[in-house]
Structure formats: structure tokens, C-alpha cells
Amino acid sequence: MTYTYRLAGENLELAEAELEGFLKSQRIDEKPETRNRLAEIDSEPNQLKRLALTHEITQKIGETSNLDNFTPDWTPEDSFSVKCKILEGEADNQRIEEKLGEKLSTENNEVDLENPETEIYVYVLGGNKIIGKLVQDIDRGLFNKRSNEKRPFSSPVSLDPVLARVLVNLSKTPAGGKLLDPFCGTGGILIEAGLCGIQPLGTDTKKEMVKGTKENLEKYGIISHEISQKDAEKSLSKFGNVDAIVTDLPYGKASKVEGEIEEKFLDLIKDFDGKTVFMYDKPNLGDMKAEFEIYVHKNLTRYIYSLR
Ligand SMILES: C[S@@+](CC[C@H](N)C(=O)[O-])C[C@H]1O[C@@H](n2cnc3c(N)ncnc32)[C@H](O)[C@@H]1O
Known part of the structure; x- marks a missing residue:
């Protein structure tokens, strides 16, 4: 299992150091791999609400360079929403959200933007799209x-x-x-x-x-x-x-x-x-x-x- 942390951009170096300190406080020695403002680790985290310079943490469900060819190996079981965050390059948020929404739709679930059971995030990093389901939102x-x-x-x-x-x-x-x-x-x-x-x-x-x-x-x-x-x-x-x-x-x-x-x-x-x-x-x-x-x-x- 991989967890993706979207770090706050205002002082990225400090946000990365905070995450490392936090992981050590949880006795996790793994060093996160960072790409732009995303930091990824495999260790299962605890006490996520301790973080101050992270926006949210998602559990990764896939990564693709082309959403058209993306076949998810997991789909939501109830209502869900999709939010797109562009971290690098230019892209059309709404199109990406709609396309991923279609890919994740089954007869057992439905899109609900107001009050979804599961929140899906898709991060655009240049040509790559990293997809995950929300584990913890950090409310500043x-x-x-x-x-x-x-x-x-x-x-x-x-x-x-x-x-x-x-x-x-x-x-x-x-x-x-x-x-x-x-x-x-x-x-x-x-x-x-x-x-x-x-x-x-x-x-x-x-x-x-x-x-x-x-x-x-x-x-x-x-x-x-x-x-x-x-x-x-x-x-x-x-x-x-x-x-x-x-x-x-x-x-x-x-x-x-x-x-x-x-x-x-x-x-x-x-x-x-x-x-x-x-x-x-x-x-x-x-x-x-x-x-x-x-x-x-x-x-x-x-x-x-x-x-x-
Ligand atoms: C910058 S403030 C700390 C503010 C604190 N972080 C907060 O959030 O309120 C520094 C404090 O050090 C105290 N102080 C100054 N000299 C001190 C000393 N020699 N020993 C202990 N405290 C001292 C002052 O009374 C002041 O409350």
C-alpha cells in the first residue's frame, strides 16, 4: 500500500522536514519519495492529524499517463467524488474529473459531489496522473x-x-x-x-x-x-x-x-x-x-x- 501526502507549497522544504519528523515520531524510518509537492511512503501511518503543512493524505489506487487507457483495479462501493489538483503543467480539471468519474463508475456506486462516502483525488504532475482515495484531510x-x-x-x-x-x-x-x-x-x-x-x-x-x-x-x-x-x-x-x-x-x-x-x-x-x-x-x-x-x-x- 502506498500513501501520498500532498504537501503545502508555501515552504516546501519545511513541509518535507515536518513530514520526516512526524514519521520518526511514529517510529517510521522509511524516507518519503518526493515528486513536486507529493511525498509517497509505503508504511501505514497513524496520528495523521498531527501534520500542519500537509493538505491531505490519500491511499494510492493508481498512476497513469493516459486516463483513456486507465483500468482501475479498485472502484468505490458507494457514493464518491473526484477532485483534480494540478501540481505541474497545464490540464483541464473538469475534464479529468469527469473522465476519472466515468472510469470509476459501476452499477453499485454513484457520483455525489455534496456528501460523498469516498473522496477520490487525482494529482496532475506533468504527463502523469496519480490517483488516490482520501484517508485524512488536514483542516488548517x-x-x-x-x-x-x-x-x-x-x-x-x-x-x-x-x-x-x-x-x-x-x-x-x-x-x-x-x-x-x-x-x-x-x-x-x-x-x-x-x-x-x-x-x-x-x-x-x-x-x-x-x-x-x-x-x-x-x-x-x-x-x-x-x-x-x-x-x-x-x-x-x-x-x-x-x-x-x-x-x-x-x-x-x-x-x-x-x-x-x-x-x-x-x-x-x-x-x-x-x-x-x-x-x-x-x-x-x-x-x-x-x-x-x-x-x-x-x-x-x-x-x-x-x-x-
Ligand atoms: C518569544 S516568547 C515565547 C513565546 C511562546 N512561544 C508563545 O507561544 O507564547 C519568550 C518568553 O521567554 C520569557 N523569558 C525571557 N527571559 C527568560 C529566561 N531567562 N528564562 C525563562 N523565560 C524567559 C519571556 O517572559 C517570554 O514569555
């Missing part, structure tokens, strides 16, 4: 429902839920693991970790952030957490064994003394042998180089570091 709207202003406690420092989820997935932490955000702020990263079944641990020097993070986590039903008012440099000694450190370092005014936070953070991760993923406003930190650049808006670029 659900991430937006958790945006900063919709939480009980909010602050301008808060991280966008999609980006926070990507950082969590890059950390490869499985459900049941422990993830530490030493500069937790409003808990943006910890909420996403908690929703993936990972235990969130956090520290912040500000009392209101600690209280706010707890409120935010509990709003989403994440009860098993440990959040403490502490300096980040004491966070590992407080929590002991953690699987990953994932954080968004303080910027500008929040970092108060330029350089001091960097030193503290470098010191914190120096002997840590788990995975470390962090975001910062500089492309280099110590002798580390950022792996991804995120354009947030005009004059605001962030960099993601993913270590080990």
Missing part, C-alpha cells in the same frame, strides 16, 4: 481556532499554532514523550505538543506567563503538564529527563540584555542529548546555522534550527 481552520486572540490568555509574543505544531513535529517526539519549552510564554508550543499526546513541560520567568500557559493548556483539555516560574537555565535540572527541547527564544525587548539569553540557552543545550528545535531572529547562533528561514511579514524573518 482548526489551527486558526487556537490562534492567540482566541485563547483565554494571550500576548503578542505568542507563536502561530501552525508554526508551533511544525516545531513540535520537527522534534520527532512520540506521543507519551516529554517536551520542554524553557521560554514558554503563553504556551503556544506546549498546547500543540499536548494535543499530540506529548507531555508539556515549561518555564518562564514571568508569573503571568506561567499562570496563562496553564490556563491555555487546560482550555484544550491538556491537564497533565508541569509549568513553573523559573529561569530557563534551571529548567533541565527541574524536569530531569525530557525527550526534546522546543522553543522560541525571546526577541528584542523580551531578551533584555542582548547576548545573555543566547549564552543561557547555549549553556542549557550544551550537554542535552535529546532533540533540540528552536526559532530565533538570527540565521546563526554560536557555531550553529539555521536550517529554515520563515518569512513572517515585511521586515520580520525568523529562523528555525533543528539539532541532532
Whole structure:
């Protein structure tokens, strides 16, 4: 069985890395094969809703260069719809949808565009058409429902839920693991970790952030957490064994003394042998180089570091 992931195009490199991190979190070592924005793997996935930079996942039912000669070895058993996505080259969506609809029609099924039991996707990649049935749709709207202003406690420092989820997935932490955000702020990263079944641990020097993070986590039903008012440099000694450190370092005014936070953070991760993923406003930190650049808006670029 092959599964096809249609990745979000806005930052394809990051979407591919998120998928790889996610697969590792599911203890899948297989490396996806990518063509354009499609990534294919044979391993059976779980927890697909963890992904933030994937549009949908389909189970492959065929691939053809010519739909006229395509003979499906599987047909839907009830109502179905066909959606065509052109990823490379030019094609007539509607014609392709109609043609594939005809090929998949039997006396036992019917096309229903409103409320189909089975959704079929056909991806056009130049001369090739890759056909699959929907396994999981990723609803980005659900991430937006958790945006900063919709939480009980909010602050301008808060991280966008999609980006926070990507950082969590890059950390490869499985459900049941422990993830530490030493500069937790409003808990943006910890909420996403908690929703993936990972235990969130956090520290912040500000009392209101600690209280706010707890409120935010509990709003989403994440009860098993440990959040403490502490300096980040004491966070590992407080929590002991953690699987990953994932954080968004303080910027500008929040970092108060330029350089001091960097030193503290470098010191914190120096002997840590788990995975470390962090975001910062500089492309280099110590002798580390950022792996991804995120354009947030005009004059605001962030960099993601993913270590080990
Ligand atoms: C960029 S914000 C983190 C935002 C967070 N990712 C969120 O989604 O809300 C950085 C946080 O680090 C905290 N902070 C600054 N210096 C700190 C230190 N030495 N130890 C722990 N927390 C610190 C600030 O209070 C601030 O809440």
C-alpha cells in the first residue's frame, strides 16, 4: 500500500522536514519519495492529524499517463467524488474529473459531489496522473481556532499554532514523550505538543506567563503538564529527563540584555542529548546555522534550527 501526502507549497522544504519528523515520531524510518509537492511512503501511518503543512493524505489506487487507457483495479462501493489538483503543467480539471468519474463508475456506486462516502483525488504532475482515495484531510481552520486572540490568555509574543505544531513535529517526539519549552510564554508550543499526546513541560520567568500557559493548556483539555516560574537555565535540572527541547527564544525587548539569553540557552543545550528545535531572529547562533528561514511579514524573518 502506498500513501501520498500532498504537501503545502508555501515552504516546501519545511513541509518535507515536518513530514520526516512526524514519521520518526511514529517510529517510521522509511524516507518519503518526493515528486513536486507529493511525498509517497509505503508504511501505514497513524496520528495523521498531527501534520500542519500537509493538505491531505490519500491511499494510492493508481498512476497513469493516459486516463483513456486507465483500468482501475479498485472502484468505490458507494457514493464518491473526484477532485483534480494540478501540481505541474497545464490540464483541464473538469475534464479529468469527469473522465476519472466515468472510469470509476459501476452499477453499485454513484457520483455525489455534496456528501460523498469516498473522496477520490487525482494529482496532475506533468504527463502523469496519480490517483488516490482520501484517508485524512488536514483542516488548517482548526489551527486558526487556537490562534492567540482566541485563547483565554494571550500576548503578542505568542507563536502561530501552525508554526508551533511544525516545531513540535520537527522534534520527532512520540506521543507519551516529554517536551520542554524553557521560554514558554503563553504556551503556544506546549498546547500543540499536548494535543499530540506529548507531555508539556515549561518555564518562564514571568508569573503571568506561567499562570496563562496553564490556563491555555487546560482550555484544550491538556491537564497533565508541569509549568513553573523559573529561569530557563534551571529548567533541565527541574524536569530531569525530557525527550526534546522546543522553543522560541525571546526577541528584542523580551531578551533584555542582548547576548545573555543566547549564552543561557547555549549553556542549557550544551550537554542535552535529546532533540533540540528552536526559532530565533538570527540565521546563526554560536557555531550553529539555521536550517529554515520563515518569512513572517515585511521586515520580520525568523529562523528555525533543528539539532541532532
Ligand atoms: C518569544 S516568547 C515565547 C513565546 C511562546 N512561544 C508563545 O507561544 O507564547 C519568550 C518568553 O521567554 C520569557 N523569558 C525571557 N527571559 C527568560 C529566561 N531567562 N528564562 C525563562 N523565560 C524567559 C519571556 O517572559 C517570554 O514569555
